[in-house]
Amino acid sequence: MDEQAVRGGGPPRWWRHGPPWMNRRGDEERAPRWPWRSTVLLTVFVLVGSHWAAHQQAGERAALDSFARVLLAAGSGLLLWRQRYPVLVVFGTAAAATVYLGAGYPYGPVFLTVAVACFSAVVTGHRRAAWGAVAMLWAGHMLVAHWLYRWLPPAGDSAPSWGQELVIAAWVVAIVALAELTRVRREQWNRERAERAQAARRRADEERLRIARELHDVLAHSISVINVQAGVGLALLDSDPEQARTALTTIKAASKEALGEVRQVLDTLRAPGDAPRAPAPGLGRLPELVEQAASAGLTVEVTGEPPPLAPGTDLAAFRIVQEALTNVVRHSGSRRARVHLGHDGRTLRLRVDDDGPATGADAGGSGNGLAGMRERAAALGGTIEAGPRTDGGFRVRAVLPLNVKAEEDDR
Known part of the structure; x- marks a missing residue:
């Protein structure tokens, strides 16, 4: 068990921060910044975009209610901690998106919060956690879309086509690939900087x-x-x-x-x-x-x-x-x-x-x-x-x- 967690309680170091190359000075960890501005902008975009999607999908998906707005705000608000607790945030946003989809609410920018959280987790070195969260969301979506839709709202819903699933899968692969590319490039940049020093x-x-x-x-x-x-x-x-x-x-x-x-x-x-x-x-x-x-x-x-x-x-x-x-x-x-x-x-x-x-x-x-x-x-x-x-x-x-x-x- 992590020594720091034993002494001071709370999550261990690996849960909160990225790998050693993210640190600026030896073992002294850099205090991550709070991404207030980007989190507020993403939250507004997700709420506004989801309302627009609900209008476009009226009659096909369940209307947005207070519970839907809480899920959207919670999933977006978690991104404020994405630099400090990337593993927690990526699983939290994936869980919020899974519940949102299971409740039959409209498709929309709810997936953006998972994409941003996945990107942050991969860049900070938590690749398995990011892949696990995406896999959990994908499995939940497949379970709801092709089996549980009969018993979940909205009434009369039908299973989506497999072509639509392939489009979603392509977007997931593109997001993960971009995150991996950014991680590799940042590792290379830090390695070159260390070599120059x-x-x-x-x-x-x-x-x-x-x-x-x-x-x-x-x-x-x-x-x-x-x-x-x-x-x-x-x-x-x-x-x-x-x-x-x-x-x-x-x-x-x-x-x-x-x-x-x-x-x-x-x-x-x-x-x-x-x-x-x-x-x-x-x-x-x-x-x-x-x-x-x-x-x-x-x-x-x-x-x-x-x-x-x-x-x-x-x-x-x-x-x-x-x-x-x-x-x-x-x-x-x-x-x-x-x-x-x-x-x-x-x-x-x-x-x-x-x-x-x-x-x-x-x-x-x-x-x-x-x-x-x-x-x-x-x-x-x-x-x-x-x-x-x-x-x-x-x-x-x-x-x-x-x-x-x-x-x-x-x-």
Whole structure:
């Protein structure tokens, strides 16, 4: 039994509302609106139309009396709850129409209330209830029209032709088919809307991850250089003021560059549709990276030349080398590193080696740095291998495809 019905009494949730796709926000149910205007218009139409039908069928069917008007008003008035209690309403309107027909009152727009209730039930997902109510009305009509008419008003009534029954059946099938078509189209629309929302969330997550990688790579490298130079400046402040001045100059240059790159990343957050003010870094700035590493006390030897690269691949390659050299500065006792660039026409191969030994528990770098390198390579369809060498030290090897249109240009 529905838990909500147990706690608060009243009909269970499935009786009152449609399927989960009718909800706007997760499990929070949307409060259905009260269709006052359409219900009043339908009630007036049914009453007026039934009076006109009674005039046209005078002498053939029983005249409208107070009981007939109550049945018509009750069947139409139930439609006010069709969005909240669709199952109850579809069976209620079908029962009212069955009693109306059984009493011999004129044929007319009384069937419209059942059609609207059936449509609402199917659209909100209660297909079996709608079909069951229509079947109940159809069975009641057949029972009255072809058997009980002898004992029910009006006197002298005869059974309708089977051709007339086929016309009625065609109308029933058309109403059910239209309701099913609307239900399928609404389900498709809600599914597409959910897929668009999911795609938007995925793009936002990917953008946040990209920005987080950029900030990590920029800050980790620059702060490592600043940290090393600050230590040198403090150690030489009294004994060698000129060397301390050089260290402070390096700190100023590294912090200025870091601020510029951070500002560029933050600008993409403020105006995501605008083009960046400065080009993204690439392997063309590798000499600057080597110079910055040298200012931190690390000698870097570069061999090989990179081929022409797409902007996204060029940025990823630069950041991988930058992170690898930063990890050497922070986590290795070696003061020398080797960067090798190679390609075979289809892939760019990067290799960064140091001779160690590791100076802390995070040999080779922190988890975030290595994870960021792997994410950059995976985004382009490449791979990253990082780990200790057999002869000591640490190695980072990256393989990036050259035929990738880099998502492109990192979007």
